[in-house]
Amino acid sequence: MDDTLSILKQAKVIAVVGLSDNPERPSYDVASYLLEHGYTTVPVNPNIREWKGIKAYPSLSDVKVKIDVVDIFRRSEEVGAVVDEAIKVKAKAVWMQLGIVDKEAAARARAAGLKVVMDRCMKIEHMRLVARIPELPGCSLQIEDGKNPINEVRRAISAYLATLSEIKPPKRKESAGPSTRGPQKTKR
Secondary structure, eight states, X not given: OOOHHHHHHHOOEEEXXXXXXXXXXXXXXXXXXXXXXXXXXXXXXXXXXXXXXXXXXXXXXXXOSOOSXXXXXXXXXXXXXXXXXXXXXXXXXXXXXXXXXXXXXXXXXXXXXXXXXXSOOHHHHHHHHTSOOOOOTTOOOOOOTTSOHHHHHHHHHHHHHHHHHXXXXXXXXXXXXXXXXXXXXXXX
């Protein structure tokens, strides 16, 4: 059963584990999008004090508000510990971003009553399911192993925009009235 839509519609508070303060990182981009779309975004990273003026926490256990979703931007081999902490703080769901898969951790989360999404981008899924932005025609958003998901999305958007540039605008009709281009030279 896919819990993606219900998580996106019911969540209010999203703790982003591994959120970077570097605008070039995918976690920054996704968390910014979530914040702009009305979610309370809680940065969780022991290496930063704040993100966009919002206090950052070193771990999920340090967060003072009830967490609906733990959005994980950590390597697959580090996910198990994050999921165990999500269970401990009684989060309602864990979301493993594109390229992040840990089936054993997912099974533990489900057994503890949490909803689980793996190997999907929360921003892309929100755009597709909630904001209703359609998939780009002729462009695949399937991410190959080892590729940066945000760069692949950018590539897909660029490919789509290139198809738009091939569409030629309709020719303008010639006007029968006086010219509006300014003074004209007259022959003598």
